[in-house]
Amino acid sequence: MDARNLADLYDLPLMDWTAIETRLRAGLTQAPGSGGPDRHTCWLTTINRDGSPHVTGIGAEWFEDAFWFETGAGTRKGRNLARDPRCVLSVATHEFDLVVEGSAARVTDPATVAALAEQWAAGGWPARVDESGTAITADFSAPSAGRPPWSVYRITATAMTALATTGQGGATRWTC
Numbered sequence: 001m002d003a004r005n006l007a008d009l010y011d012l013p014l015m016d017w018t019a020i021e022t023r024l025r026a027g028l029t030q031a032p033g034s035g036g037p038d039r040h041t042c043w044l045t046t047i048n049r050d051g052s053p054h055v056t057g058i059g060a061e062w063f064e065d066a067f068w069f070e071t072g073a074g075t076r077k078g079r080n081l082a083r084d085p086r087c088v089l090s091v092a093t094h095e096f097d098l099v100v101e102g103s104a105a106r107v108t109d110p111a112t113v114a115a116l117a118e119q120w121a122a123g124g125w126p127a128r129v130d131e132s133g134t135a136i137t138a139d140f141s142a143p144s145a146g147r148p149p150w151s152v153y154r155i156t157a158t159a160m161t162a163l164a165t166t167g168q169g170g171a172t173r174w175t176c
Contacts, residue, residue, distance in 0.1 A: 044069065047080055070120075072148070088102075093165075099161045100159075135152065
């Protein structure tokens with residue numbers, strides 16, 4: 001990844017991607033009081049048919065160096081991604097705010113879907129693989145996910161921007 005310092009006018013150093021990734025691996029719970037500000041909500045922006053943005057809160061998982069999420073095919077985000085996979089995911093933690101630009105692809109590999117279901121279950125959401133082996137289901141999900149089964153998506157990043165919210169500060173943009 002190429003890094004560009006967005007805070008050099010303040011003589012601040014580049015942010016360390018390794019520290020950001022370490023924090024993401026620790027998890028982003030949505031439980032109140034567990035993150036910044038007050039909790040970790042990931043916001044996914046997709047592109048509506050008319051070119052306008054559609055933003056919705058999602059539960060995303062950092063796993064194997066990428067963000068993953070799930071949604072139903074009939075949801076607006078699901079329909080938007082089927083038409084145009086470009087998207088942006090953003091999240092605030094105590095240590096930094098992060099924006100990830102890229103594209104989301106539906107993943108149907110049974111082993112990968114099972115691994116993500118295990119990740120979500122370990123985090124407290126009892127997801128499991130559905131009968132097809134290519135999607136997930138659970139007894140409940142956010143209303144914005146639509147009805148099960150839910151497709152699993154992986155975001156392939158093209159650029160990431162972080163703004164430090166603690167310590168000396170800083171802002172860095174990485175391009176892939």
